[in-house]
Amino acid sequence: MSMREGAARKPAGNESTIDLTPMLDVVFIMLIFFIVTSSFVKEPGVELMKPQATTTEACERGTIIFAVDSRGEIHYDKNRVSLDRAMRLAETAKKEAPQANVVIQVDRETPAFAVEQLIDELRPMLTAPPCISTDDEV
Incomplete structure (x- = not known):
C-alpha cells in the first residue's frame, strides 16, 4: 500500500464537523452594520442641578x-x-x-x-x- 492510498482514507467512524465560517461572517456583518448606523451623543460634560x-x-x-x-x-x-x-x-x-x-x-x-x-x-x-x-x- 502506498502512502497516497493511506492518506486518502477517511478515519473510521462517523465524525462530522460544523463549519462556523458562515456564522462568523454574519456576526461581523451585523457588527459593522450597528457601528455604521449608530449615532454617538456628545455630552456637554458639566454637572448640573436641572430645574x-x-x-x-x-x-x-x-x-x-x-x-x-x-x-x-x-x-x-x-x-x-x-x-x-x-x-x-x-x-x-x-x-x-x-x-x-x-x-x-x-x-x-x-x-x-x-x-x-x-x-x-x-x-x-x-x-x-x-x-x-x-x-x-x-
Missing part, C-alpha cells in the same frame, strides 16, 4: 446638546465654548446629523439671559424650537 418641571414633553431627535452652567458659561462636548463658537459647533453637528434638534441643559441657578443669548445665536440654523432639559417633578 424641575411640572409639564414635560419628550424632545424628538435631540442630539446636539449644549449646557449652560450657573455662571452662564456654555459647554459642549466636555469643553467650555464661547457664544460664537457654539454656532459653528452646532452647524458642524447639524451637517453630521441633519435631523438632530438642539437640547440645552441648564442649571437651577443659570441666568436666563445666558440661555436667551445662546438661543438667539443658534436661531438661524434651528429647524425646530430648542428643547430645554429638565428633571421631572418629584
Whole structure:
C-alpha cells in the first residue's frame, strides 16, 4: 500500500464537523452594520442641578446638546465654548446629523439671559424650537 492510498482514507467512524465560517461572517456583518448606523451623543460634560418641571414633553431627535452652567458659561462636548463658537459647533453637528434638534441643559441657578443669548445665536440654523432639559417633578 502506498502512502497516497493511506492518506486518502477517511478515519473510521462517523465524525462530522460544523463549519462556523458562515456564522462568523454574519456576526461581523451585523457588527459593522450597528457601528455604521449608530449615532454617538456628545455630552456637554458639566454637572448640573436641572430645574424641575411640572409639564414635560419628550424632545424628538435631540442630539446636539449644549449646557449652560450657573455662571452662564456654555459647554459642549466636555469643553467650555464661547457664544460664537457654539454656532459653528452646532452647524458642524447639524451637517453630521441633519435631523438632530438642539437640547440645552441648564442649571437651577443659570441666568436666563445666558440661555436667551445662546438661543438667539443658534436661531438661524434651528429647524425646530430648542428643547430645554429638565428633571421631572418629584
